[in-house]
Amino acid sequence: MKNELELKVQAWLDGELPDHEARRMGEWIARDSEAAALAAELGCVKKAMFRHETAVALGESREFYWSKIQRQIQREAGVRRSRGLPWYARLRKYMLPLTGMAALACMLLMAVVRSGSPAFDEISSTGEGMEAVTFHDQSAQMTVVWLQDNSPAKVDQAAQKSIRYEDEPGTVIDLQ
Amino acid sequence: MRSATRVLLSTFLLAAAAASAGDMKLEAHLVWGTNDEKGGPNCKPVDAELAAKLHGMLKWKNYFEITNQTASIPLNKTQDLKMSDHCTIRIKNLGGSRVEISCIGEGKPVDQRVETLTPPKWLVWGGDSKHDTAWFVGLRSDDAKAGDANTVISKN
Amino acid sequence: MRMAQKGDLTSFEELVARHRDKIYARAYSMMRHEEEALDLSQDAWVKGWQRLAQFQGDSSFVTWMTRIVINLCLDQLRKQKRQRAESIEAMEEDGGVERQMPVDNPNPTAGLERVELRERIDRALAQLSHEHRTVLVLHEFEELEYKEIAARMKCSIGTVMSRLFYARRRMASLLAGLRREGSE
Numbered sequence: 001m002k003n004e005l006e007l008k009v010q011a012w013l014d015g016e017l018p019d020h021e022a023r024r025m026g027e028w029i030a031r032d033s034e035a036a037a038l039a040a041e042l043g044c045v046k047k048a049m050f051r052h053e054t055a056v057a058l059g060e061s062r063e064f065y066w067s068k069i070q071r072q073i074q075r076e077a078g079v080r081r082s083r084g085l086p087w088y089a090r091l092r093k094y095m096l097p098l099t100g101m102a103a104l105a106c107m108l109l110m111a112v113v114r115s116g117s118p119a120f121d122e123i124s125s126t127g128e129g130m131e132a133v134t135f136h137d138q139s140a141q142m143t144v145v146w147l148q149d150n151s152p153a154k155v156d157q158a159a160q161k162s163i164r165y166e167d168e169p170g171t172v173i174d175l176q
Numbered sequence: 177m178r179s180a181t182r183v184l185l186s187t188f189l190l191a192a193a194a195a196s197a198g199d200m201k202l203e204a205h206l207v208w209g210t211n212d213e214k215g216g217p218n219c220k221p222v223d224a225e226l227a228a229k230l231h232g233m234l235k236w237k238n239y240f241e242i243t244n245q246t247a248s249i250p251l252n253k254t255q256d257l258k259m260s261d262h263c264t265i266r267i268k269n270l271g272g273s274r275v276e277i278s279c280i281g282e283g284k285p286v287d288q289r290v291e292t293l294t295p296p297k298w299l300v301w302g303g304d305s306k307h308d309t310a311w312f313v314g315l316r317s318d319d320a321k322a323g324d325a326n327t328v329i330s331k332n
Numbered sequence: 333m334r335m336a337q338k339g340d341l342t343s344f345e346e347l348v349a350r351h352r353d354k355i356y357a358r359a360y361s362m363m364r365h366e367e368e369a370l371d372l373s374q375d376a377w378v379k380g381w382q383r384l385a386q387f388q389g390d391s392s393f394v395t396w397m398t399r400i401v402i403n404l405c406l407d408q409l410r411k412q413k414r415q416r417a418e419s420i421e422a423m424e425e426d427g428g429v430e431r432q433m434p435v436d437n438p439n440p441t442a443g444l445e446r447v448e449l450r451e452r453i454d455r456a457l458a459q460l461s462h463e464h465r466t467v468l469v470l471h472e473f474e475e476l477e478y479k480e481i482a483a484r485m486k487c488s489i490g491t492v493m494s495r496l497f498y499a500r501r502r503m504a505s506l507l508a509g510l511r512r513e514g515s516e
Contacts, residue, residue, distance in 0.1 A: 010493065042501075058353055064235060076382070141229075142298040308367075
């Protein structure tokens with residue numbers, strides 16, 4: 001059977017032929033044993049695959065999977081906002097938060113001096129080139145801070161490092 | 177004279193007790209997360225409680241402890257815990273179960289934060305390592321053992 | 333959904349939690365690589381968040397998200413394709429031996445239990461090239477028409493038809509082969 005005809009048998013099976021052509025093709029397949037066998041085989045595979053996709057589940061916990069998405073959303077939101085701003089607007093973007101933070105720090109300092117106990121819990125900062133994503137699990141009473149070193153030098157270096165456990169006893173872990 | 181000595185000694189012991197009451201006992205664990213069945217030669221599986229928490233949040237099949245350190249840090253004092261040649265945790269006791277903690281990698285601070293570490297809360301830092309494994313440093317307050325500090329002081 | 337469209341990230345996180353397995357599964361079926369599928373599924377969620385205002389409700393949310401992850405997978409496959417030898421590509425486009433063989437067994441899946449069938453389909457899919465697997469996944473699992481598949485894969489309808497034909501005949505051969513192995 002010519003390839004063109006084989007593809008038409010398939011198109012007939014998939015309902016992709018116009019009505020009049022589909023009718024003619026159906027009549028021919030009913031008469032021709034080779035075409036009928038081909039249609040049967042293709043139809044069998046089609047039917048077998050229909051709703052027989054293996055379900056695959058993510059192994060990662062909800063929080064862990066979400067943390068990377070959240071981080072990327074926040075990072076891209078920051079990039080989008082600063083793009084297209086004139087230089088003085090970009091500068092103001094950094095100055096205003098600094099001013100705000102200074103005011104907040106003063107307020108908090110006053111709160112500490114007055115009450116003698118801290119009014120806040122977590123303050124954090126990360127090193128240059130590092131990113132930290134924090135997530136809490138209340139039921140497990142655990143906070144995980146996931147660190148990623150995004151500085152270009154470290155990305156290159158990391159490609160050359162290896163865990164040395166299998167080779168050297170009494171060892172270290174490579175902190176990237 | 178004797179009563180004066182007794183007063184002085186009591187004052188000293190009271191002050192020492194007061195100081196130790198402000199001390200914070202902490203334990204830190206360096207952990208390796210992997211899907212391999214075996215850890216390295218100096219690794220042992222982490223304790224069941226920590227393993228359960230890590231499994232609940234993270235994706236690796238197995239967690240092995242590389243080292244652990246304990247510290248008793250007086251109020252407003254700082255102490256370093258060297259977890260490996262590349263990783264040190266610097267802890268300052270701010271009082272009221274609050275600590276200022278720095279994770280220092282290769283001599284540079286990679287993350288600093290202020291946390292309240294009331295037992296049984298864990299603070300865990302983590303990051304990627306090679307071959308889809310990860311390192312973790314887990315830290316928690318161990319105030320249940322605070323009585324030991326008083327015993328040590330009274331011996332002194 | 334409405335809360336998420338108004339910018340509530342917590343509501344969006346709820347949508348992610350509800351549908352993440354389906355989106356990851358689609359990425360995995362196309363890429364057959366866990367890490368790549370994980371990254372692409374997460375990229376899809378980020379894109380979904382950025383375009384959420386454009387979601388009109390013409391299709392279900394999960395269908396809309398599936399389209400996004402499929403497009404990302406196709407982009408990634410196109411990048412990888414540039415690194416593969418042209419001669420192998422040409423051979424695959426011609427369809428190889430299976431396309432030309434007479435039909436040996438019109439019913440290669442007869443007698444297979446549902447679970448076993450799923451597993452064998454999965455194993456057979458893993459043996460196809462990216463292009464042939466993609467066209468099968470898009471047609472059989474996503475139920476897209478030829479012209480939609482052609483638009484997404486950036487090829488002609490004729491190419492879609494050829495690839496689909498080859499992929500189905502190869503699947504028939506693999507499923508029959510796996511069934512023979514199982515009975516030995």
